[in-house]
Amino acid sequence: MxxxxxxxxxxxxxxxxxxxxxxxxxxxxxxxxxxxxxxxxxxxxxxxxxxxxxxxxxxxxxxxxxxxxxxxxxxxxxxxxxxxxxxxxxxxxxxxxxxxxxxxxxxxxxxxxxxxxxxNPLWQINQLDYLRLLLARGFLVIISGVFAYPFDASWLGAALDRDRIEMLAALQRRYQINPSGEGGELETFVLDGPCFTRRIKIIEASSSYRNYRGHYLIEEARLVDK
Amino acid sequence: MILLVDLCYQEDSLSAYEFVRPIADALARAGAGVECRHYTRVTPESASECEGVVLCGTALKDNGYAEHIELFSWLQDPGVPALGICAGMQVMASLFGGRIIPHPAIGLEDISVVEDSSLLGPPRQIQGYHLHNYGVTLPPGFRLLAGTAEAVEAFRHPDRPLYGILFHPEVRNRWVLERFLDL
CATH class of the missing domain: 3.40.50.620 (HUPs)
Incomplete structure (x- = not known):
């Protein structure tokens, strides 16, 4: 199909x-x-x-x-x-x-x-299990935007690694956020993964942040061999 | 062990992530052991060996199961509790003398529970997620649990613990699956 x-x-x-x-x-x-x-x-x-x-x-x-x-x-x-x-x-x-x-x-x-x-192959998936699965499968995901309390500027451009996933789990327990960000709390960008033949290297990026809203903008990037 | 029957167009399909996996996860989180099997591979023996059967839904364009109703004849034998979800409900209706009829709906809608039952509880309004092109007529002798005679939302067999629901319980109504495990 x-x-x-x-x-x-x-x-x-x-x-x-x-x-x-x-x-x-x-x-x-x-x-x-x-x-x-x-x-x-x-x-x-x-x-x-x-x-x-x-x-x-x-x-x-x-x-x-x-x-x-x-x-x-x-x-x-x-x-x-x-x-x-x-x-x-x-x-x-x-x-x-x-x-x-x-x-x-x-x-x-x-x-x-x-x-x-x-x-919809992610439909109703447990969000924390899903984030851990992304990591286990080798996806390199960065946080490209935050749009809710209590996300601070340190999230912008950060890789979604084990520590960040545990932080999201804690935020879910405390503030009932969607850890995958589907409620609009955060947005992501993928730089690499098993379906990528090459990975994306960020050459230049900029961040803007104010009042729990911020963006991480990729100004220049290119594909490089894995 | 709950036998979870995959009604999708082929075994191990992309649709299984959407219609089978969420039900399996919800049942497992409620404490059940789950064995998934495509409907073309279910035998009367495999059905009789489990503690309950759940028939999953399918994608809107996926109606292949309705052309193979004979493969579900094992559901007619008195045995374990069974829950048919959407496409699964259509299979149950066909097996027991009802008909599959055009009745398209997508999205969250109000549903009237009209009769008290072990599965859905007392009469009241609930919200359920619809994703179907077809509904069913009430099979002879079956009890209407939710909806109306013209728009059947849930039914049960008059004597046996066989239930059908048209809405998808994995969306905001996982309690239905938990109650099914308690039947």
């Missing part, structure tokens, strides 16, 4: 893509580039760097612009999926949804209307 992956460059879409590649044929990655930094549906920090990830995975990347306004971006998503279906002969769509009924239901409806299969 030919599949397209809704792809933000964050850990969830990369891991969902990895699972899809193990079972089926991934024909393209589909990235919506939002002009709205607070997009309801689409991860924004470093999304323009998905081209490096696509090249690292040897997969075509289809990008689609969206203004990122709440219901309008759904129409944009539908248009992007329809275009990808036509261009790549897609039979199904893969998402990295974990618990967000909001996201999952909307993509399910679009797929139903476009006569496409819909796969």
């Amino acid at each position: 030919n599949l397209g992956v809704l792809f933000s460059g964050g850990k969830d879409s990369v891991f969902a893509c990895s699972r899809a590649m193990e079972k089926n044929t991934v024909s393209c990655l589909i990235t919506l580039v939002s002009e709205n930094p607070d997009s309801y549906m689409f991860h924004t920090p470093n999304v323009r760097r998905t081209d490096l990830q696509a090249r690292a995975m040897n997969l075509p990347l289809l990008t689609w612009p969206t203004r990122g306004e709440k219901e309008e971006e759904l129409a944009d998503l539908r248009a992007a999926i329809r275009a990808a279906r036509e261009k790549c002969g897609l039979q199904g769509i893969v998402t990295g949804a974990i618990e967000s009924v909001y996201q999952a239901a909307r993509v399910q409806r679009i797929c139903r209307d476009l006569d496409l299969w819909c796969f």
Whole structure:
């Protein structure tokens, strides 16, 4: 089955893509580039760097612009999926949804209307188990954005390692955050993984942080041999 | 040991992560031992050796199981408790004289529990996650536990602990799986 992956460059879409590649044929990655930094549906920090990830995975990347306004971006998503279906002969769509009924239901409806299969291979996964699995499988994930109390600036650009995962577990116990960040608490970017033929090396990056909100922006990066 | 039956289009499919694994994890976290098996590999012996059977749901476009209802005939023999989820409920309905009918729904919706039962508890409103293109008619003699005669949300066999639910309990209703283990 030919599949397209809704792809933000964050850990969830990369891991969902990895699972899809193990079972089926991934024909393209589909990235919506939002002009709205607070997009309801689409991860924004470093999304323009998905081209490096696509090249690292040897997969075509289809990008689609969206203004990122709440219901309008759904129409944009539908248009992007329809275009990808036509261009790549897609039979199904893969998402990295974990618990967000909001996201999952909307993509399910679009797929139903476009006569496409819909796969959510991370659906309802235990979030801490999932973070540990990412690490065990060799994914190199960095924190590219924080958007909630009590995340401080030290998280920006940090690798998701064993210590950070245990910190997230503690924050989940104390503040009931989603440790995978699906509630919008944090966002990530993947630099390497088992489905990457090359890894991404960050040459230059910048951070901005204020009032528990911050971004880690990759200014320059390139692919290097593993 | 709970036998968890995978109704997806093929064994070890990408869909299993979405429709089988979450149920297995929820049952395991509730303390049950779980054995997953694709519906094409379930035998009457394997079903009779377990303490309960759960039939999983499938993706919206995945209706292959409905063309192989005869492979589920082992469910007709009196035996262990069974819970059919979405596609699993459709299989149960077909086996016992009901019909699979078009009834598309996606997302969280209010569900009316209309009859007290060991599985769903007393009558009240709950919210459940729907992901289906088809529903069922109530098989002859079955009790309607939730929904209406025109839109059946949950049923049970009149005499045996066989239950069907149309909503997906792994989303915000894992208590249903815990109660199933206590039947």
